[in-house]
Amino acid sequence: MVTLPRQCVLWGCLLTAVHLGQCVTCSDKQYLFNGQCCDLCQPGRRLESHCTALAKTQCLLCDSGEFMSKWNKEPRCYQHTHCEPKEGLEVEKEGTADTDTICACKEGQHCTSKECERCAQHTSCGPGFGVKQMASRTADTVCEPCPAGFFSSGPSAFEQCRPWTSCEAQNMVVRQEGTNTTDAVCGLRPRMRALLVIPIVMVILTTIFIVVSFCIKKVVKEPKDNKALPHAVEMEGPMETEDCPGHNTAAPVQETMVGFQPVTQEDGKESRIAVQERQLTDSMDLKHLV
Numbered sequence: 248m249v250t251l252p253r254q255c256v257l258w259g260c261l262l263t264a265v266h267l268g269q270c271v272t273c274s275d276k277q278y279l280f281n282g283q284c285c286d287l288c289q290p291g292r293r294l295e296s297h298c299t300a301l302a303k304t305q306c307l308l309c310d311s312g313e314f315m316s317k318w319n320k321e322p323r324c325y326q327h328t329h330c331e332p333k334e335g336l337e338v339e340k341e342g343t344a345d346t347d348t349i350c351a352c353k354e355g356q357h358c359t360s361k362e363c364e365r366c367a368q369h370t371s372c373g374p375g376f377g378v379k380q381m382a383s384r385t386a387d388t389v390c391e392p393c394p395a396g397f398f399s400s401g402p403s404a405f406e407q408c409r410p411w412t413s414c415e416a417q418n419m420v421v422r423q424e425g426t427n428t429t430d431a432v433c434g435l436r437p438r439m440r441a442l443l444v445i446p447i448v449m450v451i452l453t454t455i456f457i458v459v460s461f462c463i464k465k466v467v468k469e470p471k472d473n474k475a476l477p478h479a480v481e482m483e484g485p486m487e488t489e490d491c492p493g494h495n496t497a498a499p500v501q502e503t504m505v506g507f508q509p510v511t512q513e514d515g516k517e518s519r520i521a522v523q524e525r526q527l528t529d530s531m532d533l534k535h536l537v
Contacts (some may be wrong), residue, residue, distance in 0.1 A: 287318040291344035335366030369404045375427040377408030393427045
């Protein structure tokens with residue numbers, strides 16, 4: 248039978264041994280294995296074998312298509328994430344041995360979860376609503392109703408509510424008030440309408456007057472031209488004709504008055520006619536003297 252003092256000694260030794268084993272600590276890049284601190288494998292590598300009293304931890308590089316992003320004692324690396332095109336995903340950044348592949352939604356779509364395993368089309372804000380915050384690849388569109396004085400006429404994932412047109416700023420009057428889906432309709436003031444119409448009417452009347460005056464002048468001028476035509480024909484001198492077969496080539500005959508008697512002469516014979524006239528005049532003078 249064990250006496251009480253011996254029992255106390257045995258329990259004390261046992262507790263001391265257990266306590267000493269628990270007091271063994273390792274650094275942040277080590278792990279405890281069989282009472283010994285082993286080195287962790289660095290990112291991009293995986294554990295092949297634990298350390299021993301005679302050897303250090305053995306690690307291997309991750310295979311193609313795998314990665315390990317932290318210090319570890321894992322026997323296998325992780326597979327790169329696959330970006331599924333059917334879910335609207337595309338590769339934003341290719342993975343490496345120590346980083347995973349980064350996927351992102353295609354243009355016009357956003358992730359439906361934090362993990363971004365699926366994408367959805369951006370929401371469009373309907374009539375009467377404007378965009379408060381535009382959508383991104385990770386968040387959907389945020390819409391808000393148009394306040395008083397603003398409107399949105401159609402669905403859009405980009406446009407904010409637009410203010411009504413200020414008719415007063417354009418020196419016009421409001422013909423129809425705007426709503427949250429329609430713009431205000433402006434119109435001309437009565438006086439401005441008259442000032443705008445009068446110049447247009449004046450231009451039209453002036454154009455009509457010019458056209459009518461031109462037509463009248465043209466109608467009056469044509470009869471005068473027709474009457475002057477026969478007179479011009481009468482004033483024309485004798486027309487010369489070219490020699491041709493069967494045509495009389497005799498020189499044109501002209502008549503002249505000699506002593507109050509017509510004398511016939513042909514063109515080109517002026518000198519002979521003149522001589523005859525002088526001879527006849529001389530003979531008449533001699534008879535008068537006798």
